[in-house]
Amino acid sequence: MNRAFSRKKDKTWMHTPEALSKHYIPYNAKFLGSTEVEQPKGTEVVRDAVRKLKFARHIKKSEGQKIPKVELQISIYGVKILEPKTKEVQHNCQLHRISFCADDKTDKRIFTFICKDSESNKHLCYVFDSEKCAEEITLTIGQAFNLAYRKFLESGGKDVETRKQIAGLQKRIQDLETENTELKNRVQDLENQLRITQVSTSPLLHKMSAHEQHASQRCSSSFWRSSDGPSPCLNISSITVTPVNSADSRLSLGLLIPPPSKCGLPKPISERSIPRPHVTF
Structure with missing residues (x-):
């Protein structure tokens, strides 16, 4: 499993220089993940990384997690890893930071590259799974590296x-x-x-409002309830107050006589049965 960024002179590249320098070459693949490695290149280095990420992916697959799909955009400026639907850039690996690229000859679906992280300065190995394009993607990255190196020499x-x-x-x-x-x-x-x-x-x-309303109704009903007999009924809607000078006024008797009871209340005392007070001078 070994393929560096070089190509024999008697063989041609797969893409035109304009396609990689002015645009990019897109590929779809499954992203197994990335892991830190001790060395910037080497067959054994990437083999250990592939073994490690395959094992981790096998555990996640047993838990029901699927391998995420990504889109690779390869150009002379680097390799971008994007989410296929939203086109959100997940990783942007600049080409001058990529130190090694290889496809697995024992497992033709797997290809990798090692890139130095711009923030942590650690070497990370990125591992991908492509059913038909693993070797082609590796060669495309190699061609992009070759074109970038030529452009570097031309521009000084x-x-x-x-x-x-x-x-x-x-x-x-x-x-x-x-x-x-x-x-x-x-x-x-x-x-x-x-x-x-x-x-x-x-x-x-x-x-809470309904509960308070219900409690209020229970309180008002229990206020008039008698413990010894049936509940009396007090009706005050028919009370009439007449002026003092009216012929029908009973205020001279000193009483306000309620209307007759409809619910069994005791009848008011007759006015004849009330003795009139006598004043003696």
Whole structure:
């Protein structure tokens, strides 16, 4: 399992130089993951990395997790790893940081490359699974490396510095896009929590109000209930108050006589049975 960034002079490359220098070559593959390696190159180095990631992927597969699919965009500037549907850049491996690339001759579906991380300066081995294009992808990366090296010689090294600046700006843009996505997700979570809180508190208030209303009715009904007999009924809606000077006024008797009871209340005392007080001078 070994293929470096070189190609015999008697054989031609697969793509035109313009396709890799002005555009990119896309491929679809399954991404097994990346792992840190001790050396920037070597057959045994990538073989150990492949074995390690295959084992980890086997465990995840037994748990029901599928191998994620990615899109590779290969150009003279590097290899981008994107999510196929959203086109979100997951990894941007600059070409001058890639030190080794190989496809597995024992397992023709597997290909790898080693890239030095721009932040941690650690060497990471990226492992992919492609059913039909593993060797072709490896050769395409080798062709991109060959074209980039020629361009470096023609420009006297100035082009490399320009690409580094561009790569730095691209990395900054990627970080900002990631941060923006995280903020959007956080705002969405807060909106969902607020919506759940509103839905959960509204029925509670309604239930409390109904309970209070029921308690009030029980309190008012028990206020007039007698413990010795049937519940009396007090009807005060027919009480009439007449002026003092009216002929029908009974205020001179010193009494306010309620209307006749309809529910078994005792009848009012007749006015003849009430003795009138006598005043003696």
